[in-house]
Amino acid sequence: MAFSPDGARLACTAADEDRVILAVTGEPERSWPGELEEGPVFSPDGRHLAVAVRAEGRTRIIVDGQPREPGATWRVDRLTFSPDGTRLAYLGSENEKEFLVVDGTPSEPLDGIRSRSLCFRPGGSRVYCIGYTGDLELAADWYLLEDGRRSEAWTAIW
Numbered sequence: 001m002a003f004s005p006d007g008a009r010l011a012c013t014a015a016d017e018d019r020v021i022l023a024v025t026g027e028p029e030r031s032w033p034g035e036l037e038e039g040p041v042f043s044p045d046g047r048h049l050a051v052a053v054r055a056e057g058r059t060r061i062i063v064d065g066q067p068r069e070p071g072a073t074w075r076v077d078r079l080t081f082s083p084d085g086t087r088l089a090y091l092g093s094e095n096e097k098e099f100l101v102v103d104g105t106p107s108e109p110l111d112g113i114r115s116r117s118l119c120f121r122p123g124g125s126r127v128y129c130i131g132y133t134g135d136l137e138l139a140a141d142w143y144l145l146e147d148g149r150r151s152e153a154w155t156a157i158w
Helices: none
Strands: 010-016 019-024 030-033 035-042 049-055 058-063 075-081 088-094 097-102 114-120 127-135 139-146
Touching: 010 035, 019 035, 019 049, 030 049, 035 075, 049 075, 058 075, 058 088, 075 114, 088 114, 097 114, 097 127
Parallel strands: none
Antiparallel strands: 010 019, 019 030, 035 049, 049 058, 075 088, 088 097, 114 127, 127 139
């Protein structure tokens, strides 16, 4: 469930047998075959709404009711719009590998890094995420990833 940034619309999803239903205040209900993978997520300007729906082993990103990508085999996490709402990024994972997907284009695998957060730089020109390798309970190396490229390792990030 998500409110639009101005608070005027509420988007929520529900499941009906093998379909995902998206209901948004003041709009007709929409549905797609499958199960909800991620979302709903409004763009910061409130003009766009995205969900990720998984069916038959593929995940489709749907923006404003229309499929934006043909469907990928990877799982989707942390759908994030750029500040101006024109770009969309998320973390993909498949076969225990993670990668950053920006505007439908996946990065190279992140080499064992498990990602924890995702955001765009103000202006939307770059995408950042924080990730780690190792065991969080024992000792982890932390990384800042800029457009999918990793920094030097740190022992902590605050």
